[in-house]
Each structure stands twice: as structure tokens, then as C-alpha cells.
Amino acid sequence: MKDYLKENLREVKERIEEHCKLSGRNPDEVLLLAVSKTKPEEDIMALYEMGVRDFGENYVQELEKKREHLPDDIRWHMIGHLQKNKVKYIAGYVSMIHSVDSLLLAQVIEKEAAKHDRVIPVLIEVNVGEEDTKFGVSMEDAPKLAAEIKKMPHVELRGLMTSAPYVKDPEEDRPVFRKLRQLSVDMNLENDNNEKVVVLSMGMSNDYGIAIEEGSNCVRIGTDLFGARDYTK
Numbered sequence: 001m002k003d004y005l006k007e008n009l010r011e012v013k014e015r016i017e018e019h020c021k022l023s024g025r026n027p028d029e030v031l032l033l034a035v036s037k038t039k040p041e042e043d044i045m046a047l048y049e050m051g052v053r054d055f056g057e058n059y060v061q062e063l064e065k066k067r068e069h070l071p072d073d074i075r076w077h078m079i080g081h082l083q084k085n086k087v088k089y090i091a092g093y094v095s096m097i098h099s100v101d102s103l104l105l106a107q108v109i110e111k112e113a114a115k116h117d118r119v120i121p122v123l124i125e126v127n128v129g130e131e132d133t134k135f136g137v138s139m140e141d142a143p144k145l146a147a148e149i150k151k152m153p154h155v156e157l158r159g160l161m162t163s164a165p166y167v168k169d170p171e172e173d174r175p176v177f178r179k180l181r182q183l184s185v186d187m188n189l190e191n192d193n194n195e196k197v198v199v200l201s202m203g204m205s206n207d208y209g210i211a212i213e214e215g216s217n218c219v220r221i222g223t224d225l226f227g228a229r230d231y232t233k
């Protein structure tokens with residue numbers, strides 16, 4: 001086993017605790033989602049053996065291949081842009097889809113979830129910074145999409161997700177996180193579902209400390225856990 005994985009996990013957990021403390025929050029409220037894209041199954045197993053159960057993947061094909069050989073109690077999160085024709089492959093088991101960015105995609109998820117007689121928890125991906133290079137609906141369109149999703153019996157809207165721009169100083173992303181949090185308040189997501197806390201999936205290796213201070217309860221960490229990704233292979 002690669003020793004650095006253990007060390008990385010320890011450091012990430014420490015930082016989560018540190019930033020929770022800074023903002024008077026309970027670290028138990030923050031889900032650590034290990035983003036395993038491009039990483040081998042043995043690395044996933046290593047973290048699994050250290051107790052991690054939530055893993056995030058970006059590509060359906062890669063997820064499908066990995067899942068075959070990995071334990072059944074892993075909770076798989078789809079965090080990457082999802083094509084409508086790929087939903088059918090993951091609808092039977094995916095734990096949460098973070099990247100719902102259109103009504104058409106939500107409708108396909110509804111249809112495929114119904115076939116499996118299950119309800120799929122989803123987040124609406126919001127392009128807070130309105131960057132051309134990013135997927136996600138605008139802040140303005142999010143409430144409309146939410147209203148449509150709430151009518152769907154096999155799709156459960158659990159919250160919002162965003163990816164902040166990559167910046168040198170993560171402080172610069174604070175306004176992005178603050179806006180997403182405010183949007184969830186404006187959308188009344190918390191009141192609607194008394195028993196459930198709204199999910200705010202925000203914060204990556206570069207900026208999760210700031211995201212936690214601004215209310216994130218799901219940080220998606222790849223690089224800081226697994227090391228840098230190599231896309232050349």
C-alpha cells in the first residue's frame with residue numbers, strides 16, 4: 001500500500017476540522033468525497049480500507065469499469081458532466097448525481113430511475129461565475145429547474161453544486177461559495193425538506209477550506225488525497 005495515501009487522508013481530515021473550527025461548525029457535517037478519476041482501483045481500495053466510502057467519478061465508462069471490481073458498499077457520486085445517453089448505465093446504483101444542468105437531463109434521470117424503481121438524489125450544478133468553460137445553469141435559472149425536478153417522483157433534489165474558478169489565492173473564490181449558499185437559502189431548499197439538510201457540494205483541493213467556512217457540507221477532493229492526476233496515460 002502507498003503510505004502517502006494514509007498521510008494525505010490524515011492531512012485532509014485535519015484541514016477539514018481546522019476550517020470547521022474556524023467557522024464554528026461540526027466536522028461531522030462535512031462529507032469528504034474522494035474524487036478518484038484517473039486513479040487506479042488499488043488507490044480506491046486503500047482509502048476504502050481506511051474507512052472512506054464516498055467516491056466521485058467524472059466519466060461513466062471509467063466508473064463502470066472500476067465498480068465491477070470494487071466493494072458493493074461504496075457510494076458512487078457522479079460529479080462530471082453527464083450525457084443523457086449514459087444515464088442508463090449508472091441509474092441502478094449511483095448514490096448521487098451532482099451535475100444536473102438541464103431539464104432534459106433531469107427527465108432522463110427520472111425515466112431511468114423509474115425503470116429501477118428507485119429514487120436518485122441529485123444536485124443542480126450552478127455556474128456561479130458564469131464561466132464559458134463550465135457546465136451548469138445560471139443562478140437565475142436554478143429555481144426554475146428545481147421546481148421542475150420537484151415534480152419528478154424518482155428524482156430527489158438534495159441541493160446545489162458548483163466548481164469555483166481555479167485561482168492562485170483561494171480567498172478569491174469565497175464570493176462564489178457565498179453566492180451558492182445564499183442561493184440555496186433564497187430557493188428555500190432547507191425549509192422544503194425539514195428532515196434533510198440541504199447539500200452544498202463545493203470546494204476542491206485548491207479551495208475546500210474556504211468553501212467549508214462558507215457553508216460547504218460536501219467537499220470533492222482529488223489531488224490532495226490521491227496526488228496529481230496524469231492524463232497522458
Ligand SMILES: *Cc1c(COP(=O)(O)O)cnc(C)c1O
Nearest residue numbers: 035079204205206220221222223
Ligand atoms: C476533478 C474534480 C474534482 C477534484 O479536483 P481536485 O482539484 O483534484 O481536488 C472536484 N470536482 C469536480 C467536478 C472535478 O471534476
